[in-house]
Amino acid sequence: MSNSFTYKDKDVGVGDRVHVIQKVFESGKERRQIFIGTLIKVKGESENRTVTVRRIGENKIGIEKIFSVNNPFLEDIVVAHEGHKGTRKAKIYYIRHKSKKEIDKSSSRNKKKEAKK
Template sequence: MSELIKFVEAEYKELRASFPSFKAGDTINVHVKIKEGNKERVQQFQGTVIQRKNVNTNGETFTVRKISNGIGVERIFPILSPSIEKIELLREGRVRRARLFYLRGRQGKAAKIRKKIRTS
């Protein structure tokens, strides 16, 4: 049984390397495969990463939050999920925490995350 798990983990390890490195506070666009009946399509879920859990392990997950029609929507994605087609890093945020649960109680400008300024 463990050999089968190791085989699957090795297969998805290359997939993880293809994703950009992101952290809490970054705005990302996750392309998710949705299956409806016998059709399959790609749906985009764009929002702010509020946490990454079990980083650098095979059970790693990340939570993305967005506001849709005035209601906060959060989705938890396993990083090694075969339903994730692509992850795009849109904007890097400047935060001082690894978990941004305080955003749940904020709206509008209070929920805004500063943009990280890169100097090189």
Template structure:
């Protein structure tokens, strides 16, 4: 049984090779189907957690809209994710940033790394 699962994971994993880590400010381009139409919705926020491994790996993105915190848990290797753009990288010393939940939007700012622009 486990051999079948590992073979399926090998086929799925190379499709999405996203490079991001905890604390990064990202734009997730997520494909949504509404009736007959498909559109791409951009969810922008801070990655506060990454869980699992292989095809079962998920990540949590948090953003604050009008004073309310919104979190989305998405599979890393979902076929609905078109791309993940890293807008800002952060320096964090924790694997999970759940402590950001109790803070205001202004208090959730993280120390950022300086990223060289690619030519």
């Protein structure tokens, strides 16, 4: 199991805040749909690789979406904010039971520890 991978010469890892851009065809028209969230799982190897992205929607409801990395409709994965380097797990399911505030608090605590070193 790996907790990071390379997508179009960019390193993407578990815990990163990402923007997943994909093409959507509706009524004969093409548009781009952007899903913004935290990467919580990387699964598979090379052409079978999938990633799971989680975000908090309206009314504090968690939304998870699974993307196949080699899907032709997947345009790009952009890393908006790198997760803290202390993530040792390939699947960070424990984020499901934490609020957004608790997640930000724990990542900022790790940043302070790294700054002291």
